[in-house]
Amino acid sequence: MRELTYYVAVSLDGYIAGPDGQFDAFLAEGDHMAPIWARYGGTAPTRLAEAVGLPLDDSPFDTVLMGWNTYAVGLPDLPSPYEHLRQVVFTRSHEGPAGSEAVTFTDADPVETVRALKQEDGKGIWLCGGGSLAAALAGEIDRLALKINPVVLGAGVPLFGGRGYAPRQWKRADVQAFGSGVLLAEYARA
Known part of the structure; x- marks a missing residue:
């Protein structure tokens, strides 16, 4: 069965973006970049990866899930940000813009959608944001891969927004510390 991995950058105080969706405070350069790309290749937008020469064919994922706010960060320039992956955007009130034909927009129940995706053949499923979608899918997430930034x-947008108090245990799978101050902390569902 396929696994759902919540792979995301996060601040020390648990935010995946600023109040208006800003993510420019997260480190985009440093000694953490190459090792993290080696582990989680294919997780940059297609055009960006191609522009800087990052390979896209060795990703642990073949499907990416996101909420509308995460998707909309690249608009209007990137209506299909991850052309190399199957893209699913959860939204109740938006339709896809021109050029987004390769993206599936849905108002379906995220839990039911993920359960169906897990039954399909293929690689892993990447939840790249946002916090509210992660909260809705908390019971379906198999792995956390947190790029903890020293900021x-x-x-802003919490890692699990709107979840409320609902403790859940995770077991550490791996932690890598880098000179840049970034930690890649990986956890499996306990």
Whole structure:
């Protein structure tokens, strides 16, 4: 069965973006980049990866899931950000823009959708954001891969937004520390 991995950059205080969706405080350069790409290749937007010469064919994922706000970060320039992956965007009130024909927009129940995807053949499923979608899918997430950045945002989009108090245990799978201050912390569902 396929696994759902929530792979995302996060601040020390648990935010995946600023209050208006900003993510420029996260480190985009440093000694963490190459090792993390070696582990999680194929997780950059297609055009960006091609422009900087990053290979896209050795990804642990063949499907990417995101909420509308995560998807909309690249608009209008990237209506199909991950052309090399099957793209699913969960939204209740938006339709796809021109050029987004390779993206599936759905208002279906995220849990039912993920359960169906897990039954299909293929590689892993990547949840790249946002926090509210992660909260809705918390019971379906098999692995957490957190790029913990050495920054405190103070406010923004929480890692699991709107979840409320609902403790869940995870077991550490691996932790890598880099000179840049970034930690790649990986956890499996306990």
